[in-house]
Amino acid sequence: HMEDLGLVMVILCDYQTRKFQRRTPFTNEIQNSAATDVEDAISDCKTKLNAALARHRIKASAPSIEYLLPETVRSKEAIGSKQPVYTWVNQIKTSISDVIEQFKEEGFTLVNSEEKLVDKQFAVDPLCSDVLMFPGEYREDLVDHDLYLGGKIVIQDKSSCIAPHSIKHLLGDDSDIIHVNVGAGLTTAHIASLINNSNNHAWAFGAKSTSESKAIQAQFEKCGIKGIKVPTDSFLDIDHDDSKYKNVRVILVTADCSRSAVTNPVDFIVNEGEDMKILKDMATGDVNMSRITELSTAHMNIMKHAMKFSKVQAVVYMTRSIHETENENVVVKSVEYTNMVQQRKFPWRVVPPVLPFSGEEIEKKIGIIGKYIKFHPTEKSSGCFVAVVTREPEDAKEAARDVLARAQARGLLPTKKSKEKLVNSEITNGEVDHIPNGHDAEAEPKLLPKREREKLQREPKGRIRHEQILNHLVHCKKCTCIMHRPPPSLDGSQNSTNSTRKAFTS
Structure with a gap:
């Protein structure tokens, strides 16, 4: 099928890198059935495919198969290959100090986060105190590490950790939360780790089937997290006046965006549990403005619905996009429309997230631009956009x-x-x-x-x-x-x- 073309091309590229040898799954790896089917099909005709790829590469005068990709995609891949590996500490199962001490005992050296990480060095991220940074070449070692296998650390890009830290200070002891577009559940798990409070409950929307819901729940169980419900309903279909959401005070909207700020698409999809079909769009390197406009309209509908919940006092909006149409425009238009319709005494408004940016970063607009968090993709991490919209209760x-x-x-x-x-x-x-x-x-x-x-x-x-x-x-x-x-x-x-x-x- 044509819709699977992006997935086929990525797996074919991976096969070619490994000289058409089958990949050995990681320990406890949850394999994607669609990817496995494609891999089996490629394996059955690998000899013919290998010869065809060689002819095509010679015809295009490409030094290697990577040069068949657009320049924009190759430049992102080059940036992504230099990025450190980020892990956050699951404070439900362990403590940050214990994890740091264990890595020190294993020969790692804790250094300043501003230094370039080499050899067995690691650092604590300056914005997210539970996030550790390691040199990129240690990714495979971390995947096989006991702390990772035991759910005590979780590998996830820093761009995905900003929103949970923005939410941490918005929740009280008995406040519930809704997460829209849960993905693989890692971001929801990160919020639970930061709060580490059995009195909080959460709803994670985005699972399209019972099997997806069970896979996300398995991720939560690995992290020792309880109290998170993963319904298969669409967030837009739920009743904002339903009594079961009466304690919800914060809604996190992780937008299903263009992912134009993602530097390493394959690692991103594997970690975040995204749909493999997005690889086709991410591999072209072109900006389809009609598609971005379509996405931004969908984002606004979710934001407007989130702001209908009468007890909700904060909506956190996050994208992995570099386009203002999907970022600031969505937030501003959603807030203006909602305030016009609701006519409340205390309207919705955008406020700066509570994160420890330095005075220099604020002055030079590094990561924080006005009231928005906005990181562009660099050799340190993928980019992201985060906005916090709040209001005061009427009572x-x-x-x-x-x-x-x-x-x-x-x-x-x-x-x-x-x-x-x-x-x-x-x-x-x-x-x-x-x-x-x-x-x-x-x-x-x-x-x-x-x-x-x-x-x-x-x-x-x-x-x-x-x-x-x-x-x-x-x-x-x-x-x-x-x-x-x-x-x-x-x-x-x-x-x-x-x-x-x-x-x-x-």
Whole structure:
């Protein structure tokens, strides 16, 4: 069939590289049935195919079969071959420090992430603290490593890790999440690893059959993840008012895009569980604008549906595309349309993701451009685009609870397990030793005034003065990333702030 032409050409190219010898599957590898059928067919007529390829290469004056591919595809492949291998640590099964120590014991050296990785060197990614980088030549060794086979580390490109880290600080302890276009389930698993909370539940949409759903569930089980449902329904067909989604606060939309920012298509498809049919489009190297327009329309429909969920307060949109039509245009048009239709008191708006970009990166627009994360494909990783769209709840009490949940997620407030530890925290010279997430005791106002901190120390154990901290969150400029405060009322009064505080204290 013509629709399988892309898949046939890729497997044929792989066969030619291996001199038409069959490939030995990796340990515990889940093989694609379509790819296996093509491989069997090629094997049956490999002699004739080998001769035909040799004649075609000579006719085209191509030094090797790779030169039969378009220049754009070959340049991407050249970039991809130099990229490091990225793995994220599954914190449900182990810890980042334990994994780092194990690699050190095996002879690896931990170096600065800015250095070029050579030999047995590895580094921690500066943006994603649970992501480790290794030289590209160690990919096969990592695939056979006990940590990988045991589900303690997962191989996935950095471009796929940005969105989970953008979501981490948007979820509270009891918040649920929906992931649209789940793929092989690795991104959903990464979110579960970062949250590592049994109180959160997730729905992963994108499986087109029961067999696909079971394969994704098997990936979750390998990672030790529970509580993720993988329905075969289309996301667009579900009722946004269904009571089972009442606790959903965040929706991640991983767009089924052009993948124009992907540098290594084959590795991408294998890791992400994408449809093999996309290889045909990715192998041509041409930009089909009508196809991109068609895709962007589909993306907008998903975004509009995601913003209909009454309890959802954040929609994270991610693509692996370099085209503005699929990126900023989709976000802006979806938000404008939804706000016009819904006419809510607190409308949807784009906000900067919470990631540790340096001042230099922000100034030079490296990875962060305005309110959007935008990485172009380089020798370090494939490219990606991430946007975070949020709104405040209409109900004042719910808004207060959401503020506290986000504050706990960012470490500005203690969780239930850490309240007693916070009360007994050591104070040196009347100042808190460390205030997380950018609040510097010397450069910024204290989390609480000195007199109130001293009063807090005299409170009985376990009693936390949340009203004081909430007051700080309402007024602290550095907390707007987790607060997303509504604008003051038109008459200039503080009614919105007072009602939030009143709702919380009640």
